[in-house]
Amino acid sequence: MKNKKWTAIVISVIVLMLAACGAEDESGADAKSDDSSANSGAERELIVSHFLPNNHPIQANILEVFLKDLEEQTDGRISWEMYSAGALGEPNAQYDMAVTGTADIALSVHGFTPGRFPLVSIVELPFLVETAGESTELLWTLYEEFDQFKDEHADTTPLWLFTVDPAQLISADKKIENPEDLKGLRVRSPSPLANEIIETLGATPVSMPMGEVYDSLQKGVVDVAMVPISEANDYNLHEVIDYVTFGNFSVTPFFAVMNSETFESFTPENQELIKEISGKEMVNVAAESAVEASAEGRKVAEDSGVEIIELSDEQLEKWEDALQPVYDNWIENMEKEGYPGKEIFERMEELRK
Numbered sequence: 001m002k003n004k005k006w007t008a009i010v011i012s013v014i015v016l017m018l019a020a021c022g023a024e025d026e027s028g029a030d031a032k033s034d035d036s037s038a039n040s041g042a043e044r045e046l047i048v049s050h051f052l053p054n055n056h057p058i059q060a061n062i063l064e065v066f067l068k069d070l071e072e073q074t075d076g077r078i079s080w081e082m083y084s085a086g087a088l089g090e091p092n093a094q095y096d097m098a099v100t101g102t103a104d105i106a107l108s109v110h111g112f113t114p115g116r117f118p119l120v121s122i123v124e125l126p127f128l129v130e131t132a133g134e135s136t137e138l139l140w141t142l143y144e145e146f147d148q149f150k151d152e153h154a155d156t157t158p159l160w161l162f163t164v165d166p167a168q169l170i171s172a173d174k175k176i177e178n179p180e181d182l183k184g185l186r187v188r189s190p191s192p193l194a195n196e197i198i199e200t201l202g203a204t205p206v207s208m209p210m211g212e213v214y215d216s217l218q219k220g221v222v223d224v225a226m227v228p229i230s231e232a233n234d235y236n237l238h239e240v241i242d243y244v245t246f247g248n249f250s251v252t253p254f255f256a257v258m259n260s261e262t263f264e265s266f267t268p269e270n271q272e273l274i275k276e277i278s279g280k281e282m283v284n285v286a287a288e289s290a291v292e293a294s295a296e297g298r299k300v301a302e303d304s305g306v307e308i309i310e311l312s313d314e315q316l317e318k319w320e321d322a323l324q325p326v327y328d329n330w331i332e333n334m335e336k337e338g339y340p341g342k343e344i345f346e347r348m349e350e351l352r353k
Contacts, residue, residue: 049103051091054084061289111191132290135163156257159278162286165294166248188225230293238304
């Protein structure tokens with residue numbers, strides 16, 4: 001009887017121990033499952049930031065195209081909330097917001113942070129391209145071919161780079177046909193390299209965001225503005241200008257980048273999806289959108305009675321001669337900083353041809 005009693009006790013203890021181990025294993029499995037779910041990034045609302053007004057074509061026709069595609073292909077597990085018009089930070093703070101994670105995705109202009117993206121400024125050199133399609137393709141190809149371009153963006157995960165249409169010279173009452181016509185005038189500038197272009201032509205650069213150009217032209221704060229013709233439509237500039245000189249004087253490069261920790265938080269499958277629908281895919285979308293915006297801007301200007309000044313080959317040669325020092329300085333400055341400036345410039349010339 002005693003043996004039977006002790007046997008029953010032993011069996012009971014063993015059963016209790018096995019049950020406890022099973023519960024612990026199940027609890028551990030549940031905890032691991034929860035951790036995996038939390039860290040997979042499978043469900044995430046992205047904070048997206050840019051400095052443009054919420055009705056700007058770049059938001060509707062470029063940025064939202066990517067975001068909607070991402071949301072659709074993940075069945076809504078990756079969603080997004082848009083903060084436009086600099087709601088989360090100034091235009092020159094957007095890149096750092098992506099670095100620090102204040103925003104998961106940020107879009108802005110490289111030139112708003114002087115000195116940070118020296119190589120990207122190559123597309124800002126005058127007379128390189130005639131359309132945003134050309135300049136966007138040129139910029140992305142250089143980014144893919146030269147590690148130094150990647151290094152400039154290494155503290156984020158770049159999604160795509162692009163440009164808007166080439167900058168022209170618009171004015172309320174100054175007809176600009178020759179380089180000397182700019183001497184002594186105040187000219188709105190979009191970037192440090194544009195400052196150099198303007199100064200080389202004997203004018204005074206005035207840095208200001210696009211949102212201030214309308215009032216500045218209307219009130220005479222600036223005599224001329226260097227802007228893409230698409231902005232004649234996007235910012236209603238056709239209402240305050242009488243002249244547009246087409247010369248393709250510069251191009252403004254943009255970035256769309258993701259916080260790297262955000263990217264790494266996604267599952268491998270979602271990381272591959274992001275790579276697949278960004279990059280070259282979005283480069284093509286951005287280029288097409290910018291070309292369309294340029295055509296719309298020009299039509300709005302023409303329909304408003306703005307005089308369009310097309311530079312002849314002879315006139316353009318004078319502008320090119322006047323601005324040759326800008327090319328030479330770019331190569332020299334890059335070489336001084338330890339970049340292969342001459343090699344990159346020569347490759348750019350090959351791509352242009």
